[in-house]
Amino acid sequence: AQSVTQLDSQVPVFEEAPVELRCNYSSSVSVYLFWYVQYPNQGLQLLLKYLSGSTLVESINGFEAEFNKSQTSFHLRKPSVHISDTAEYFCAVTGGLGGKLTFGQGTILTVHP
Amino acid sequence: GAVVSQHPSRVICKSGTSVKIECRSLDFQATTMFWYRQFPKQSLMLMATSNEGSKATYEQGVEKDKFLINHASLTLSTLTVTSAHPEDSSFYICSAPNGRGREPYEQYFGPGTRLTVT
Numbered sequence: 001a002q003s004v005t006q007l008d009s010q011v012p013v014f015e016e017a018p019v020e021l022r023c024n025y026s027s028s029v030s031v032y033l034f035w036y037v038q039y040p041n042q043g044l045q046l047l048l049k050y051l052s053g054s055t056l057v058e059s060i061n062g063f064e065a066e067f068n069k070s071q072t073s074f075h076l077r078k079p080s081v082h083i084s085d086t087a088e089y090f091c092a093v094t095g096g097l098g099g100k101l102t103f104g105q106g107t108i109l110t111v112h113p
Numbered sequence: 114g115a116v117v118s119q120h121p122s123r124v125i126c127k128s129g130t131s132v133k134i135e136c137r138s139l140d141f142q143a144t145t146m147f148w149y150r151q152f153p154k155q156s157l158m159l160m161a162t163s164n165e166g167s168k169a170t171y172e173q174g175v176e177k178d179k180f181l182i183n184h185a186s187l188t189l190s191t192l193t194v195t196s197a198h199p200e201d202s203s204f205y206i207c208s209a210p211n212g213r214g215r216e217p218y219e220q221y222f223g224p225g226t227r228l229t230v231t
Contacts (some may be wrong), residue, residue, distance in 0.1 A: 036222075043119075043206050043224040044157075090156065100147055101208075101220060105155045 002027040002093050006104035014112050015083055021076040021107045023065075023091035033074040034092045034101070035065055044090065050074065061085075084109045115141050115211040119223035126197055127231055134192045134226045136163075136207030142187035143209035147220070148180075153205040163190040164206075197230045204228075 001020040007022040025031060032051050048059040055067040065076045074091060091104040116139040120133075126132050136146055144165045149157040149227075161182050162170040169182035181193040194201055204227050208220040 041204075041225070041227065044208075044222040046219065046221075049219065099210075100159050100162060101157075102159075105156045 002031065002095060002102045004030075004091050004093050004102055004104035006089075006091055008107050009105065010048075010108045010110070012110045012112060013081055016080045019077065019081050021089050021091075021108065021109065023074045023076065023104055025072050025074065025091070026094045027072075027093060027095060029095045031093045031095055031113050033065075034094075035063070035069060035074070035076050036090045036092060036103075038088045038090065038106075039089075047076075049087070053075050081109070083109045083111050084113060085109060115139075115209075115219075115221040117207065117209050117221045117223040119163070119205075119207060121127045122224060122228060123227045123229075125229045125231060128198055129196055131193055132197055132228060134194070134205055134207075134228070135178050136190045136192070136223050138188045138209045138211075138221070141211050143190075143208075143211070144187060146190040146207055146209045148182065148190075148192050149206045149208070151206060151225075153204075155205060160192075161169065165190075194228065197228070199230045202228055202230045 003026050013019050030058045034049045035047040037047045048057045051065040058064045063078045088106050088108045090106050093103040094101050118137045121149045122137045146163040148160045151157045160175045163184040165184040171177045184190045206225045208222045210220045
């Protein structure tokens, strides 16, 4: 069984400030980790993923996440946020090929001007 | 990239009626699709795994007679909410893994269907 915990339900920040959204997981098997972003009334969009290899993964819009096996974490970071980053972010884990995802509770990131 | 569509995007129905939601993979084949529901300000909860050519696998606590799933082809899965009640009002999202190529673990999500039962 797998579980995902996102420690912060809401994170308010000012524009151009750095942000970290925390994600911890538990699993009895090797995992594959994802961050998804959801804008209001829309489906989920993949932000970035860790499958294997380098533990630091990056997205095209400046987000990055680091897989830390010893701490069972996959925190999402961005050094300077924009208003357009305002959305809900979900951390997810799966243990198998094309398998079902287990989601965290979500973190609402609100970027203020 | 892979695209998953859902139809309708929004539906309002009366209590006691049934509603069908379609999920299509537009440019790839999906032998498996997943159905999630999301309550306001909550996370996605997996309802069931839709399998092409066989019965769906339901998660614990999900009524299979109420949420009928049919995986009619390699590109289409449908979710029918039967005898809908107001408590079934939710955001329903489907996803499909694209097992081809170098990213077998990635799932592609539909845009979701907002169901409101009055």
